[in-house]
Amino acid sequence: EVQLLESGGGLEQPGGSLRLSCAASGFTFSSYGMTWVRQAPGKGPEWVSSISGSGGATYHADSVKGRFTISRDNSKNTLYLQMNSLRVEDTAVYYCAKGRQPIDYWGQGTLVTVSS
Amino acid sequence: EIVMTQSPGTLSVSPGERATLSCRASQSVSSNLAWYQQKPGQAPRLLIYGASTRATGFPARFSGSGSGTEFTLTIDSLQSEDFAVYYCQQYNNWPQTFGGGTKVEIK
Numbered sequence: 001e002v003q004l005l006e007s008g009g010g011l012e013q014p015g016g017s018l019r020l021s022c023a024a025s026g027f028t029f030s031s032y033g034m035t036w037v038r039q040a041p042g043k044g045p046e047w048v049s050s051i052s053g054s055g056g057a058t059y060h061a062d063s064v065k066g067r068f069t070i071s072r073d074n075s076k077n078t079l080y081l082q083m084n085s086l087r088v089e090d091t092a093v094y095y096c097a098k099g100r101q102p103i104d105y106w107g108q109g110t111l112v113t114v115s116s
Numbered sequence: 117e118i119v120m121t122q123s124p125g126t127l128s129v130s131p132g133e134r135a136t137l138s139c140r141a142s143q144s145v146s147s148n149l150a151w152y153q154q155k156p157g158q159a160p161r162l163l164i165y166g167a168s169t170r171a172t173g174f175p176a177r178f179s180g181s182g183s184g185t186e187f188t189l190t191i192d193s194l195q196s197e198d199f200a201v202y203y204c205q206q207y208n209n210w211p212q213t214f215g216g217g218t219k220v221e222i223k
Contacts, residue, residue: 101207106159
């Protein structure tokens with residue numbers, strides 16, 4: 001059974017940093033691209049970043065490019081999202097998801113709140 | 117960026133009736149179109165991929181069709197567990213983009 005467990009969310013001030021982690025199990029992690037998707041309260045999902053199975057290819061939305069970095073450690077079956085220079089508009093539930101094209105399984109999400 | 121437009125925003129349907137949801141892309145996405153179902157307090161769940169392939173765990177009353185820029189999700193004989201928000205998403209081009217969603221509610 002696929003399991004994706006996100007952690008690292010919380011309350012942070014504008015300009016601050018957070019690092020999200022996603023522990024994966026139930027599938028061969030290194031064989032799959034992975035994705036972060038966020039969803040602001042009451043809004044639809046927004047794709048944030050994707051990474052290939054090897055980690056050699058990464059993609060970021062323009063809204064986070066230069067501030068967020070997706071990475072993975074295949075030896076630990078873990079996906080990361082380093083978020084710097086946080087803005088109020090980054091407030092959302094952040095979902096770790098298996099797959100890139102398409103996304104075929106979503107974790108339960110971790111809430112990131114950016115507020116002073 | 118490809119803009120995905122879903123209609124209607126809200127669809128009121130009686131149990132047992134058919135629901136037809138539309139999704140339009142601002143440019144061709146071939147068949148690289150997915151549909152997701154989201155219930156309150158839950159993560160989205162993949163329903164349809166490749167425009168018409170049903171994901172594991174969903175019954176045959178769910179069907180997807182279309183290619184290029186026009187797509188349709190049809191739910192035959194709506195059951196109580198089908199009332200939810202449905203999102204389309206294109207994964208043909210980066211950035212991947214989602215539609216604004218259609219809420220299917222009980223009439």
